[in-house]
Amino acid sequence: MSASTAPDFRTRLQDWLPKLVLAPSFAVTILFVYGFIGFTVVLSFTGSKMLPSFKWVGWENYAKLWALPAWNTAIVNIAIFASLYIVICTLVGLMLAIFLDQKIRGEGVLRPIYLYPMALSFIVTGTAWKWFLDPGIGLERVMHLWGWESFSFTWIKDGDMAIYTIVIAAVWQTSGFVMAMFLAGLRGIDNEILKAAQIDGASNWQLYRRIVIPLLRPAFLSAFVILSHLAIKSYDLVVALTGGGPGRATEMPATFMYSYTFTRNQMGIGASSAVIMLMTIAAIMVPYLYAELKEKK
Amino acid sequence: MSAVTQDTAVSTGRAMRVLIYLLLVLFALFYLLPLYVMGINSVKPLSEITGGNMMALPQVWTLDPWRSAWSTAQIGVEPTGLKPYFLNSILMVVPAVAISTIVGALNGYVLTKWRFRGDSWVFGLMLFSCFIPFQIVLIPMAVVLGKLGLAGSVPGLVLVHVVYGIGFTTLYFRNYYAAFPTELVRAAQIDGAGFFQIFWRILLPVSGPIAVVSVIWQFTNIWNDFLFGASFGGTSQPMTVALNNLVQSSTGVKEYNVHFAGAILAALPTLFVYIVAGRYFVRGLMAGSVKG
Numbered sequence: 001m002s003a004s005t006a007p008d009f010r011t012r013l014q015d016w017l018p019k020l021v022l023a024p025s026f027a028v029t030i031l032f033v034y035g036f037i038g039f040t041v042v043l044s045f046t047g048s049k050m051l052p053s054f055k056w057v058g059w060e061n062y063a064k065l066w067a068l069p070a071w072n073t074a075i076v077n078i079a080i081f082a083s084l085y086i087v088i089c090t091l092v093g094l095m096l097a098i099f100l101d102q103k104i105r106g107e108g109v110l111r112p113i114y115l116y117p118m119a120l121s122f123i124v125t126g127t128a129w130k131w132f133l134d135p136g137i138g139l140e141r142v143m144h145l146w147g148w149e150s151f152s153f154t155w156i157k158d159g160d161m162a163i164y165t166i167v168i169a170a171v172w173q174t175s176g177f178v179m180a181m182f183l184a185g186l187r188g189i190d191n192e193i194l195k196a197a198q199i200d201g202a203s204n205w206q207l208y209r210r211i212v213i214p215l216l217r218p219a220f221l222s223a224f225v226i227l228s229h230l231a232i233k234s235y236d237l238v239v240a241l242t243g244g245g246p247g248r249a250t251e252m253p254a255t256f257m258y259s260y261t262f263t264r265n266q267m268g269i270g271a272s273s274a275v276i277m278l279m280t281i282a283a284i285m286v287p288y289l290y291a292e293l294k295e296k297k
Numbered sequence: 298m299s300a301v302t303q304d305t306a307v308s309t310g311r312a313m314r315v316l317i318y319l320l321l322v323l324f325a326l327f328y329l330l331p332l333y334v335m336g337i338n339s340v341k342p343l344s345e346i347t348g349g350n351m352m353a354l355p356q357v358w359t360l361d362p363w364r365s366a367w368s369t370a371q372i373g374v375e376p377t378g379l380k381p382y383f384l385n386s387i388l389m390v391v392p393a394v395a396i397s398t399i400v401g402a403l404n405g406y407v408l409t410k411w412r413f414r415g416d417s418w419v420f421g422l423m424l425f426s427c428f429i430p431f432q433i434v435l436i437p438m439a440v441v442l443g444k445l446g447l448a449g450s451v452p453g454l455v456l457v458h459v460v461y462g463i464g465f466t467t468l469y470f471r472n473y474y475a476a477f478p479t480e481l482v483r484a485a486q487i488d489g490a491g492f493f494q495i496f497w498r499i500l501l502p503v504s505g506p507i508a509v510v511s512v513i514w515q516f517t518n519i520w521n522d523f524l525f526g527a528s529f530g531g532t533s534q535p536m537t538v539a540l541n542n543l544v545q546s547s548t549g550v551k552e553y554n555v556h557f558a559g560a561i562l563a564a565l566p567t568l569f570v571y572i573v574a575g576r577y578f579v580r581g582l583m584a585g586s587v588k589g
Contacts, residue, residue, distance in 0.1 A: 014491055018411035018492060021403050021406075022404055022407045022408070025400055025463050026419055028463070029422055032434065032438070032441075033429065033434070033460075035437070036433070036437040036438065037429070037433050039437040040434070043436060096321070099317045099321055100321065101305045102305065102317055104317070104318070104321065112571075112575060114328055115571075115575065116572075117328060119571035120521070120564050120567065120568070121520070121523065121563060121567070122523065123523055123537045123541050123563065124537075124540070125331070127335075127557075128557075130544075131334070131351075131553060131557075132330070132351075138351060139351075141351065142350055146350075172331070176328065186305065194305065194307055204307055207307060229428055232430060233430050235523070235524050236523035239541065240541055240544070243545065253432075254430070254432060254524075257432040257435075258432070258435075258524075261435065267436060274430070274432040274435070274436075278429060278430055281428060282425075286425070289424055293417065293420075293421060293424075
C-alpha cells in the first residue's frame with residue numbers, strides 16, 4: 001500500500017478505492033446470499049402458507065416434511081439418481097479420457113462431440129430425450145419398424161423405472177465434461193513415471209490401476225464435488241423430461257421445493273426442504289472449498 | 298500447461314486399439330444421436346413423424362416447423378412463436394454477462410493486488426455463494442423483486458443473474474490474476490499510477506483468456522437458466538421457459554416437429570458460442586482456475 005507520510009485527499013482516496021470497488025459485491029453477497037439464506041431458515045420455522053408470515057411454529061414444518069410421502073419419494077429418488085449419475089459419469093468419463101489419451105487419430109473431432117451436450121440447456125436435453133424415449137414415436141417404435149417386434153422400452157412411462165431415464169439423459173449431458181477433467185489430469189502426469197514402470201515389466205492394466213488412477217485423485221475429487229452439486233440442484237431436467245411423473249414417481253427435492261412453495265402454498269414446508277438441500281450441499285462443499293483455499297495460501 | 302498436447306507413453310496392442318476406436322466412435326454416436334433426431338425431425342411434416350420412423354431422413358423436406366416455432370406457435374395462451382422470448386433472453390443475457398464479468402474482473406484485481414486484512418474471508422464467502430442450491434433464495438428473492446417493482450421484468454432477471462454470477466466471475470479472475478506478477482503493479486504504483494490506471498493499462502490487456510472463460514461461462518449459464526426464469530420471468534420469460542411451455546402444452550395436437558425446431562432454436566446461441574470459442578474456454582480454464 002502507498003506509504004505516504006502526509007496523506008492528502010488523493011492518496012487517501014487511493015487507499016480506500018480498492019475496498020470501495022469491492023464493497024458493492026460484498027454487500028450484495030451478504031444480503032442476497034447470506035441474508036436470504038437466513039430469511040429462508042427463519043421461514044422454515046414459521047407457519048407461512050401462500051405468503052411469508054412470522055408465526056413461529058418451531059420444528060413443526062420439519063416434522064411434517066419428513067412425514068410426507070412425496071418428500072420421502074424425493075429423498076429416495078435423489079439417492080438413486082445421485083449415486084448412479086455420479087458413478088456412471090465418472091466411469092464413462094474416465095474410460096473415454098484414458099482411451100482418448102492413447103494417441104488417437106481424430107481426437108480433435110471426438111473431443112468436441114463428447115463435450116457439446118454440456119453447452120445445451122437441460123430443457124433442450126430433456127425435450128430431445130423425452131421424445132427419443134417415448135414408446136409411441138421414439139426408440140421402441142424404431143426398433144419395431146426395423147423388425148425387432150418384441151423390443152420394449154417403456155421406462156419413461158413406468159413409475160418404477162422413470163427415474164433411470166433421468167439418469168440416462170443426465171449422464172449424456174455431463175459425462176463428456178467429466179472426460180475433459182480426467183483428460184486434463186492424464187495429460188499432466190509425467191511420462192517418465194510410466195516409462196519406468198513399463199521397464200519394470202508392469203502390464204497396461206497394472207499401470208493404470210496402480211499408478212495412473214491413484215495419481216488422478218484430485219480429478220476424482222473435483223468430479224465428485226461438481227457432479228454431486230449438479231445432482232442435488234437438478235430441477236430443469238426433471239421438469240422437461242418427466243415433469244416429476246408419471247404420477248409423482250420422479251419427484252426430486254428441487255421439484256418438491258418448487259411445487260410446495262409456489263403451487264401448493266405450503267411455504268413453510270417448502271422453505272424447510274430448501275434448508276435441507278442447502279445443508280446437504282454445504283456438507284460436501286465446505287470441506288472441499290476450505291481445503292482448496294488453504295492449499296493455495 | 299505445456300503438457301496438454303502430450304499423450305500417454307503407454308503403448309497398446311493392435312486388437313486393443315481396434316476395440317478402443319470402436320468404443321470411442323460408438324460413444325460419439327451416442328452423443329450425436331439426440332441432435333440428429335432433433336435435426337432431421339424438425340424438417341419433416343408432422344405426418345412423417347407420427348406415421349413414420351424417427352430415425353429416417355425426411356421424404357418431404359420442409360422449413361414450416363421452423364417458421365412456426367419462430368413466429369406462430371402457441372406459447373402459453375398467445376400464438377407468438379418463440380421470437381419474443383428469444384429477444385427477452387438476449388436482452389437479459391447481454392447486460393447480465395457484461396456487468397458480472399466487469400465486476401468479477403475488478404473484484405479479482407482487488408483480491409489479488411490490493412490485499413487487505415480479511416480478504417480471504419470475503420473471497421470465501423463469495424466463493425461459497427456459487428454453490429448454494431438456488432431454492433434457498435427463491436422465496437426472499439420473490440419478495441425483494443416484488444418490493445423493488447422488478448418482478449416479472451427483464452431488469453429483474455438481469456439483477457438476479459448478476460447477483461448470483463459474480464461469485465464465479467470473481468473466482469475466475471482472482472485465480473488468473475494471482476499468477477500475474479505483483480511486482481509490476483508495485484512498480485507502476487511507485488511511478489504514480491492510480492488504482493484504475495493500473496487495472497486499465499496493465500491487468501486488462503492480459504485478461505483476454507480469462508475474460509473468454511468468464512463470458513462463455515456466464516453466457517451458457519444465464520441463457521440456459523430455467524429456475525430463475527420460471528420463478529421470476531412473469532411476462533418477460535426467457536427462451537428456456539417458453540420452450541418448456543411449448544413442449545408441455547396439453548392443448549391441441551402435439552407438433553413434435555415444431556418442438557424440435559424450437560429446441561434447436563433455444564440451443565443455437567450456446568452451441569454457436571461453444572463451437573466458435575469452446576477451444577479458448579478449455580485453454581483459458583487450464584491457464585486460470587485449474588492451476589490457481
